[in-house]
Amino acid sequence: QQQVRQSSQSLTVWEGETAILNCSYxxxxxxxxxxxxxxxxxGPALLIAIxxxxxxxxxxxxxxxxxxxxKNLSLHxxxxQPGDSATYFCAASGNNAGAKLTFGGGTRLTVRP
Amino acid sequence: NSKVIQTPRYLVKGQGQKAKMRCIPEKGHPVVFWYQQNKNNEFKFLINFQNQEVLQQIDMTEKRFSAECPSNSPCSLEIQSSEAGDSALYLCASSPSGYEQYFGPGTRLTVL
Known part of the structure; x- marks a missing residue:
């Protein structure tokens, strides 16, 4: 049972567009x-969190x-930019400090120039 | 940019051999996590520490896996008897508060 799910394995956008990556839990x-x-x-780099x-x-x-x-969220x-081409992971944890992260399967973003 | 240091970056072992990897957390980060990321990008939590104490670990780590975070020394993760299924990227993360986790570059283990 996947506790965190990313709906798209891959996404391609043109340079200058807004990429939208979806996640549910x-x-x-x-x-x-x-x-x-x-x-x-x-290794994964922390981008932004909520x-x-x-x-x-x-x-x-x-x-x-x-x-x-x-129970969903999205990253816009x-x-x-082409330099944004990477794999993006949505993750989640409980409200206690030291709680482990549960990751989604990742969305591979390609930004075409 | 994360300042978590992991060594070695690559590790190749035969089946049944011991594999050991190290992690130096960012200065001032008392909480350390170990995760395994397989080739399908699936993450598996292994164990975490606050200072030198284990907070949580999965059952798997109690058998072939062992880990420690001694004071004034790097944290380490050791697989006693490597199996082909252990081939993966092993990621160490540290946290100043236990929430935001900053990952190192990982140790890529290949078990032949």
Whole structure:
């Protein structure tokens, strides 16, 4: 049973477009939702995160929209650049410090110039 | 950028051999996590520590896997008797608070 699910394995957008990556989860106890960006040969890098008390978090070109009632969230990457081409992972954890992360399967984003 | 250091970056072992990898968490981060990422991009949590104490670990780690985070020394993850299915990227993450986790580059283990 997949507790965190990313609906698309891959997504291709043109440079300058907004890329939208979707994620859903099943466990109502999840409270903290980070998104990670991973390039080949590297570890995942923390991009942006949101707590379940918020419905939106913005950091530069990256925005998380969160819907607690529907148990889903999305990462919007505005003005996509070829350098944004990577695999993006949605993750979730409970509200206790030290809680493990549960990851989605990842979405491979390709930004075409 | 994460300052978590993992060594070695690549590790090749034969089946039945011991495999050991190390992690130096970011300074000031008392919580350390180990995850396994397989070739299908599936992450599996293995164990975590707060300072030197184990917070949580999965059953698998109690058998062939062992880990420790001694004070003033790197954290380590060791597989006593490697199996082909252990081939994966082993990721160490550290956290200042237990929420946001910062990953190192990983140790890619290949078991022949």
């Amino acid at each position: 099943e466990n109502s106890a999840f409270d903290y939702f980070p998104w990670y960006q991973q390039f080949p040969g590297e 707590r379940s008390v918020s419905d939106k978090k913005e950091d530069g070109r990256f925005t998380i929209f969160f819907n607690k009632r529907e 990457i505005k003005d996509s």
